Amino acid sequence: MHELNPNVSVDCVIFGFDFEKLTVLLIDRGQETKNGPRLALPGNLIYNDENLDQAASRVLDELAGIKNIYLEQVGAFGDPNRICKDADREWLQSIRAEPEARVITVAYYSLVKMSDYAPHASSFAKTAGWAPVSELFELAFDHYEILLAAKEKLRQKIKVQPIGFNLLPEKFTLSQLHKLYESILDKPLDKRNFRRKVQKLGIVTALKEKQRGVPHKPSLLYKFDVEKYESLSENGFDNFGF
């Protein structure tokens, strides 16, 4: 039966990275509200004939036009009183058949390169865009709490598995990778040790090509070795982590 389930929703916490800071994808409900936040995570009710992962992908596409990204579950949220702000209640009344239903939501997260995914709003999202995580303090419903939980998961995850390669251009320099790790872990890493470690892991391979047009010694370019990455993924990254 292809119908919305009034009691279960999904929300997506999509982190974006731009070599400067960590951002998160939010939609603007565009509502004329006196008080209460207008920003929310993209999320909506699930259909009864789709699974949770599918629902998250679909919702992300419907609200922000972003497809085909790997989403990982954060967990389930849903205190009975998560709809406690007037603005939230009003808004639900405008978009839901059963605005008063008890909803529990399953959150998903991912980390993408901002420049690869230009969000464009549709459905009930008035606008969609990237907001710096460090400047946010309030969101609709319990979305701020969900954001914090997702951030913590991301931090744990990146410590133990080399995600982050999808954040780089196809050809990249080891310095870019270095900077990426430093900004996510939020601490300096020794240049030589970092390079050694990444190279020993074997998931990057050097191209025969260099940077051009830079006002300093041009860097060798590297690409991500997908096969090596996958074979390591299966056997576990025994010795990763900075």
Add this chain to the structure above:
Amino acid sequence: MHELNPNVSVDCVIFGFDFEKLTVLLIDRGQETKNGPRLALPGNLIYNDENLDQAASRVLDELAGIKNIYLEQVGAFGDPNRICKDADREWLQSIRAEPEARVITVAYYSLVKMSDYAPHASSFAKTAGWAPVSELFELAFDHYEILLAAKEKLRQKIKVQPIGFNLLPEKFTLSQLHKLYESILDKPLDKRNFRRKVQKLGIVTALKEKQRGVPHKPSLLYKFDVEKYESLSENGFDNFGF
């Protein structure tokens, strides 16, 4: 509104340890079923006016008579086709108002000392008891999959934080601790290396007392050093993990 939500349930994966092997708390549906498993994780629908954590605690108490244990969320599960076995369908018809409803379930897990918690069945559980994890291959619904996910979470957790001390008697031997770790990680750990590591960590202190009445060399008894544990907890266990 104190009513059951037809679409959301919780399931509890309670691991028990008895110095021999890892077990899990299961209920027996007691159903006269031709085929399909009779064993299931304790779980049931949530009420609309309780939060997920509360629901998990309540359900665990209702079905197995176990109260006051710390539960941690595993995540949400619920493919549309999780009710695919005839036995499961029949059983739901006997206990639910809307047996055909799409249900997503939120799983919780915990690890307790078996001897501290004698399960006693009630409600729709015919019996409740501990089953060795390694001997299980099939459970109701998607409960086997949930069990595996919970086991993996437990494994990750115990690698990075020394839980497990609430599983031991006040005074314990290093061999007991050793066995505990081996059964959770499901692999042998070198005796000497294990002892060295635990002792260097400093969260156990030797008593001036030995085992008595054992038909072999009696072991020194140890106790858990709570203060040391807490000070380490704050600063992070920098070098823990087997």
Add this chain to the structure above:
DNA sequence: CCAAAAGTGTTGAAGTTACACCCATGC
């Protein structure tokens, strides 16, 4: 005296940290 678990040290390999200088380019 036998069975059963307790207890104990060393060594080689691998990994981690810290650290300073020359190189290639654009302007």
Add this chain to the structure above:
DNA sequence: GCATGGGTGTAACTTCAACACTTTTGG
């Protein structure tokens, strides 16, 4: 020629994995 970031090696130290025999008790 100078400013900028690219690129490289080593030594001291710590951690890790592997491995075998003696001890103490109860029966």
